[in-house]
Amino acid sequence: MLKFPGIAVLAAGEASPGGLGSTLTLIVPLVLMFALMYFLLIRPQKKKEKKLREQIEAMVVGDNVVTIGGLVGQIVNIKDDEVTISTSVSKTLVTFKKSAINTIQKPISE
Structure with missing residues (x-):
């Protein structure tokens, strides 16, 4: 069986x-x-x-951006695949690749 x-x-x-x-x-x-x-x-x-x-x-110069690392700043220069942003009142400049940008906020026009 x-x-x-x-x-x-x-x-x-x-x-x-x-x-x-x-x-x-x-x-x-x-x-x-x-x-x-x-x-x-x-x-x-x-x-x-x-x-x-x-x-x-x-995006154009003057737009506010947030990077994938959380850094917030305003665009001051745009080259081919790089963006330079100003991050603080003391105008610290940091350059990133465009692929590192997470969010783009247009400035509020007055």
Whole structure:
């Protein structure tokens, strides 16, 4: 007598029940899960990255920025892929790559 009935079924060569219906019940939840993950995680992140890239390309001298390290300052010079910001009242100048910018705030015009 066999202790594992599943092995006996496989050994006898009998077909397992199910077919197309059981395959669909396995595939459909996986497809739905990946679609949900795409629309909840990946797509919003890509939109945010695109918006930041557009803001970085449109920034001008005088805009206020926050870097990925948390440094806050005002743009005083823009070169190819570098930005120089003034960080304090004593006009400390720090140069960063454009990719290090996290947030851009336009100055409030009076």
